[in-house]
Amino acid sequence: MMNAKQKKRCYITVGIILASAAVVALVLLALNENIHLYYTPTEIAQEQAPVNRPIRMGGIVVPGSVQRQGEGLLVAFDLTDGLNEITVSYDGILPDLFREGQGIVATGQLDNNYKLVASQVLAKHDESYMPKEVEQSMRAQYNDS
Amino acid sequence: MKKLLAPKYLDALLAIIIPVFAITGLVLLAIGLYWGLFVAPADYQQQDAFRIIYVHVPAAFLSLGIYVGMATAAAMALIFRIRVFDYWAAASAPVGAVFTFLALVTGAIWGKPMWGTWWVWDARLTSELILLFIYFGIILLRDALNNAQQPATAAQVLTLVGLVNIPIVHFSVNWWYTLHQGATLSKFAKPEMHPSMLWPLLICIVGFGFVYLFLTCLKTRTLLWRSQSGTHWLAEKLGVKHG
Numbered sequence: 132m133m134n135a136k137q138k139k140r141c142y143i144t145v146g147i148i149l150a151s152a153a154v155v156a157l158v159l160l161a162l163n164e165n166i167h168l169y170y171t172p173t174e175i176a177q178e179q180a181p182v183n184r185p186i187r188m189g190g191i192v193v194p195g196s197v198q199r200q201g202e203g204l205l206v207a208f209d210l211t212d213g214l215n216e217i218t219v220s221y222d223g224i225l226p227d228l229f230r231e232g233q234g235i236v237a238t239g240q241l242d243n244n245y246k247l248v249a250s251q252v253l254a255k256h257d258e259s260y261m262p263k264e265v266e267q268s269m270r271a272q273y274n275d276s
Numbered sequence: 277m278k279k280l281l282a283p284k285y286l287d288a289l290l291a292i293i294i295p296v297f298a299i300t301g302l303v304l305l306a307i308g309l310y311w312g313l314f315v316a317p318a319d320y321q322q323q324d325a326f327r328i329i330y331v332h333v334p335a336a337f338l339s340l341g342i343y344v345g346m347a348t349a350a351a352m353a354l355i356f357r358i359r360v361f362d363y364w365a366a367a368s369a370p371v372g373a374v375f376t377f378l379a380l381v382t383g384a385i386w387g388k389p390m391w392g393t394w395w396v397w398d399a400r401l402t403s404e405l406i407l408l409f410i411y412f413g414i415i416l417l418r419d420a421l422n423n424a425q426q427p428a429t430a431a432q433v434l435t436l437v438g439l440v441n442i443p444i445v446h447f448s449v450n451w452w453y454t455l456h457q458g459a460t461l462s463k464f465a466k467p468e469m470h471p472s473m474l475w476p477l478l479i480c481i482v483g484f485g486f487v488y489l490f491l492t493c494l495k496t497r498t499l500l501w502r503s504q505s506g507t508h509w510l511a512e513k514l515g516v517k518h519g
Contacts, residue, residue, distance in 0.1 A: 144355055147436045151436070151440045155444070166451075167453040168398040224392075228390055236396075253391045253392045253393055253396065254391055255455055258457045258458045262320065263318065263319075267320075
């Protein structure tokens with residue numbers, strides 16, 4: 132089907148794709164740790180994150196852990212990845228999607244007690260979408276069982 | 277096959293499919309967007325803000341899909357030296373860039389109220405931005421080459437090199453921790469979306485897909501005509517006296 136010239140150009144084409152893929156794969160493997168947007172609470176509990184330097188931590192807001200302090204915006208809550216919990220304190224406006232059980236990415240610095248003093252709190256949305264009525268009936272069924 | 281790829285027949289084929297793609301795309305978009313923006317129920321968490329998905333997801337999907345089509349065409353042009361494949365690749369680049377830009381902008385608009393920020397340098401957003409720059413690079417390189425009346429080999433090679441970024445964009449949310457959520461639609465899993473919201477999304481994706489086909493076919497035909505200027509069949513077709 133292909134003549135000799137076309138075959139040769141086909142190999143060159145495949146070669147270009149494979150070579151660039153190999154180069155990029157090596158770079159990404161080398162940078163892997165730096166591409167993650169945030170540390171997990173477990174990584175922070177294992178002291179893998181630097182103290183007193185700006186970092187991000189991602190996790191789920193532990194239900195019942197949200198404490199508002201005083202009249203201001205100051206709020207404290209725990210983030211978990213199911214294994215470890217790290218306390219976050221934040222003085223600012225929380226995003227619309229912030230609630231207990233919600234995924235959150237907090238930017239801030241760890242103090243010496245391994246608590247995160249956050250300067251920014253972002254909500255991490257999940258990939259499920261449903262109407263209110265469906266969500267309510269699912270919750271009702273869950274509560275019944 | 278050879279005969280079908282002859283400019284005269286290709287032009288006749290494009291003349292038929294261009295209006296078909298245009299009308300199909302517009303009808304599907306009208307249905308999909310009306311259904312998605314007005315009829316579909318509001319999300320339990322995001323209320324009406326989730327409706328931007330009906331533009332964002334098709335745009336993001338096509339930004340990757342168009343690139344794969346463009347790279348396939350570039351490879352065919354490189355191997356077989358059939359010019360129409362290069363026209364297709366050249367025509368795809370601006371359309372792909374527009375959809376990439378649209379995905380980034382709609383994502384930022386949604387991100388501000390939902391995440392709390394317009395932009396974050398996570399793997400998904402960054403790799404999509406790199407995709408936009410790759411499209412820009414290909415467009416600029418083609419522009420420079422066209423002026424020099426050179427074969428577009430360099431642009432074809434750049435297109436193939438940029439192909440590496442496509443799986444990175446797609447899998448970034450699985451390979452690294454990102455702020456961006458995982459895929460809502462995946463081929464092998466049940467969609468994480470209620471059918472009342474999912475159907476208009478699927479119609480919007482197909483609708484935007486036809487808009488892409490329409491625009492790219494139109495541009496391909498323009499490039500075909502330009503390359504055939506002075507030929508007998510085109511002069512005859514356009515009613516120009518051939519001198």
